[in-house]
Amino acid sequence: MKILVCISNVPDTTTKVRFTNDNTQLDTNGIQWVINPWDELALTRALQLKEDKNNSVESVTVIHVGGKESEPTIRKALAIGADDAIRVNAEPTDAYFVASQLAEVIQQHDFDIIFAGIESSDYNGAAVGGMLSEMLGMPSISAVSSFELENDQVRIIREIDGGKETMTSQLPLVVVAQKGIAIEPRIANMRGIMMARKKPLNVVEPAEKDSMVDFVDFELPQAKPPCKMVDPENVQELVDLLQNEAKVI
Amino acid sequence: MAILVYTEHWDGQFKKSTFELVSYASKLAEMADAQTVALSIGQVDEDNLRQLADYGADKIITVNQANLKYLDNQAYTSVIQQVADQEGADIMVLAHNNTGKALAPRLSARMQAALGSEVNQLPAELDPFVVNKKVFSGKAFANVKLKTDKKVLTLAQNSFGIYENTQEPIIENFEPTLSDEQIKTQVTDVEKHRDKLLLTDAELVVSGGRGMKSPENWDKLNDLANELGAALACSRPVSDEGWRPHEEHTGQTGKIIAPDLYIAAGISGAIQHIAGVSAAKYIVAINNDPDAPIFEMADYGIVGDAMQVLPELTEALRKARS
Numbered sequence: 001m002k003i004l005v006c007i008s009n010v011p012d013t014t015t016k017v018r019f020t021n022d023n024t025q026l027d028t029n030g031i032q033w034v035i036n037p038w039d040e041l042a043l044t045r046a047l048q049l050k051e052d053k054n055n056s057v058e059s060v061t062v063i064h065v066g067g068k069e070s071e072p073t074i075r076k077a078l079a080i081g082a083d084d085a086i087r088v089n090a091e092p093t094d095a096y097f098v099a100s101q102l103a104e105v106i107q108q109h110d111f112d113i114i115f116a117g118i119e120s121s122d123y124n125g126a127a128v129g130g131m132l133s134e135m136l137g138m139p140s141i142s143a144v145s146s147f148e149l150e151n152d153q154v155r156i157i158r159e160i161d162g163g164k165e166t167m168t169s170q171l172p173l174v175v176v177a178q179k180g181i182a183i184e185p186r187i188a189n190m191r192g193i194m195m196a197r198k199k200p201l202n203v204v205e206p207a208e209k210d211s212m213v214d215f216v217d218f219e220l221p222q223a224k225p226p227c228k229m230v231d232p233e234n235v236q237e238l239v240d241l242l243q244n245e246a247k248v249i
Numbered sequence: 250m251a252i253l254v255y256t257e258h259w260d261g262q263f264k265k266s267t268f269e270l271v272s273y274a275s276k277l278a279e280m281a282d283a284q285t286v287a288l289s290i291g292q293v294d295e296d297n298l299r300q301l302a303d304y305g306a307d308k309i310i311t312v313n314q315a316n317l318k319y320l321d322n323q324a325y326t327s328v329i330q331q332v333a334d335q336e337g338a339d340i341m342v343l344a345h346n347n348t349g350k351a352l353a354p355r356l357s358a359r360m361q362a363a364l365g366s367e368v369n370q371l372p373a374e375l376d377p378f379v380v381n382k383k384v385f386s387g388k389a390f391a392n393v394k395l396k397t398d399k400k401v402l403t404l405a406q407n408s409f410g411i412y413e414n415t416q417e418p419i420i421e422n423f424e425p426t427l428s429d430e431q432i433k434t435q436v437t438d439v440e441k442h443r444d445k446l447l448l449t450d451a452e453l454v455v456s457g458g459r460g461m462k463s464p465e466n467w468d469k470l471n472d473l474a475n476e477l478g479a480a481l482a483c484s485r486p487v488s489d490e491g492w493r494p495h496e497e498h499t500g501q502t503g504k505i506i507a508p509d510l511y512i513a514a515g516i517s518g519a520i521q522h523i524a525g526v527s528a529a530k531y532i533v534a535i536n537n538d539p540d541a542p543i544f545e546m547a548d549y550g551i552v553g554d555a556m557q558v559l560p561e562l563t564e565a566l567r568k569a570r571s
Contacts, residue, residue: 125367219389249477
């Protein structure tokens, strides 16, 4: 069984975002780039599955659409244990473009399980995994918070509004992962970092694909008025404010 | 021309978020001089279906087929597309919840319709069709232009409001072309959190962080939540420690919520936590550290010990309401 994990390269979650060129572009100065948190959890789970000898997972591959500057992030995925990596050498313009590029490459391989994080922490589109599954004509299960393999059968828990469903599926399958699929993302150790340098990172040139949306410009949220402080000895005042000023209770 | 809105139900019942979604679709239809067509899959009785017309649905299409009992993303996408084609729908609207996130991108790829995800308002005009959405987990907003003729939108929950606009609806049944072989996923077990106010639906939320010191202290939060009729939430360290179930984790990698009121007790307000609650209309912070970043985000703040403040607040509310 072969597993593929789609990874996105995003600013570290503590980044203070700024924009340049009339607010049309992200100011990348000083940004630390990391594996998208949900993709990192999915990758962690894929590696656990491979290490569990009860399963017959042959390999865990990661794939990414991005320029050469994203290679440190891909190497990090290799350092924590992925066997090999594919980089589609294109600037990601929107989710549809990224999913199209991924589909193009995936069609030339035979992966049984494809993981994607439920969203990326940059553009929060929650789109690539779903689009990809449709382009590949594969089933997909979204909001997956638990993933088990038993005799090459999948046992999945997905979160629904107000509960959980236990599921099975035919393979190949696209698994759209959320929090819970793994608890803590894996951290690379020195041996992993050394080994990652020798692991294959295959660069493929992009297919001709269009995007369907343009990011016109960005804006920062309006500054909040300063917090009104209430004396801890007088919580009655807070109740008054919530009832008469905010009118939320 | 029509706007198609996919209206999810829970055991035959719609929620306020469904009515918000229909309100949004019908305002969009007004802009486009189009019909609002609501699609409901599964068993919903007629009285409940008619509720959709109170918020502007001109036509309600029902699909009842045994093999659609559970959400199969491929099958549901196919049904929505078949109905959209029959109705000549150019814009498809879904909720930005787990179901909408599962279906909208598939529908977008299937229909070559640009996806506007987690939109929070109507576009200013139809051409160019530009929608506003949160990006960088709430640290910024983007204006996104959808370039194709057909479009799929998912609406951010609690972003638009509910508007009555009563119509006399046409109700029709639709028979999709869908064989059992096309359904490749199966649900084997369902676990529902019964009688529990759903965090993402709640208008009022009471939340605790590490400053609550131990899981035993949660009864103080619980009392306040009961008094308010609020849902409980928590910060990431609290769910990682196992003090509270991970369903309650609110933040960038947990639940993203947009209640009217969010009361944060003993939560310092790390940027990842704020990402999950920044859409709350009002934030109250209770923290003993006056320099905690949560006070920069809060509308109202109390510097004090949550263990003392919470029971007093519960008591003050009880008095104010009696």
